[in-house]
Amino acid sequence: MENYEVIGEIGAGQFGKVVKIKRKSDNKILVWKQLEYGKMDEKEKSQLVAEVNILREIRHPNVVRYYDRIIDKQNQHIYIIMEYCEGGDLAAFLKNLKKEKETIPEEAIWRIFMQIVLALHEIHHKKIMHRDLKPANIFLDSKNNAKLGDFGLSKKLSDETKFAYTNVGTPYYMSPEQIEENKYNEKSDIWACGCLLYELGALSPPFPATNHLALAMKIKNGKFERLSKQYSDELMRVISWCLQKNSENRPSVDDLLNLPQISMRLREKR
Ligand SMILES: CNC(=O)c1c(C)[nH]c(/C=C2\C(=O)Nc3ccc(Cl)cc32)c1C
Numbered sequence: 001m002e003n004y005e006v007i008g009e010i011g012a013g014q015f016g017k018v019v020k021i022k023r024k025s026d027n028k029i030l031v032w033k034q035l036e037y038g039k040m041d042e043k044e045k046s047q048l049v050a051e052v053n054i055l056r057e058i059r060h061p062n063v064v065r066y067y068d069r070i071i072d073k074q075n076q077h078i079y080i081i082m083e084y085c086e087g088g089d090l091a092a093f094l095k096n097l098k099k100e101k102e103t104i105p106e107e108a109i110w111r112i113f114m115q116i117v118l119a120l121h122e123i124h125h126k127k128i129m130h131r132d133l134k135p136a137n138i139f140l141d142s143k144n145n146a147k148l149g150d151f152g153l154s155k156k157l158s159d160e161t162k163f164a165y166t167n168v169g170t171p172y173y174m175s176p177e178q179i180e181e182n183k184y185n186e187k188s189d190i191w192a193c194g195c196l197l198y199e200l201g202a203l204s205p206p207f208p209a210t211n212h213l214a215l216a217m218k219i220k221n222g223k224f225e226r227l228s229k230q231y232s233d234e235l236m237r238v239i240s241w242c243l244q245k246n247s248e249n250r251p252s253v254d255d256l257l258n259l260p261q262i263s264m265r266l267r268e269k270r
Pocket of ligand 1: 010011018031033064082083084085086087088089092139149150
């Protein structure tokens, strides 16, 4: 801890607080996420260690970079040192746009979507599934690049701890198979990608609801409003494809990367 100077708290993440820090050796601005492992049982602790070990292997421009971890046995805290994302989380960004009655141009929507699909491509082939893809877990850097953060830590916490930590928000991006208590699979991340793509256009989730029951009914019904006419039919087609109720009918990450709107932008990046 003495290698870092605390600058200030910047948000209470799903699993404890996110603090902006400066690394004394080179003045680099980073953040740490503080987790109280004292409240976890043995299984969760070992899973958290496994998850952090996976996190440290991933180096990808669209995944929030993990740097280090500090275990403070005194107060039973673990500090996960990660990349600072100046733009904050996408949920706050969308909320602000909505307040200002602004919308995201389609070009920007495809760019954010491409970056999240690239991040999913990276973690899926490492056999990690996000399980909690949503605007609050996507962070923007100073160049407005989208980065997947905080993934996986939630997937292995057992229910009571997850309940204790998961913010009481409504699980808008829950897939039909998750509601049916079926196994979460990679296509559930694709469903969440469809919800994200929709929300980037509508600034609201595809299945808005005020309670879990109404939400579950809307998800199983699977109907959602078309986005405003400023958005193309291609965009709507990709959203509908990702939001297929039957997970087998949804695209794979590779199908999405082969979409003309994505592959064209990938070539531009090179
Ligand atoms: C209002 N929020 C902010 O200003 C904000 C900023 C500038 N950064 C963040 C959050 C993170 C940040 O900057 N890096 C992170 C790495 C992992 C996780 Cl889970 C979160 C962050 C936040 C919440």
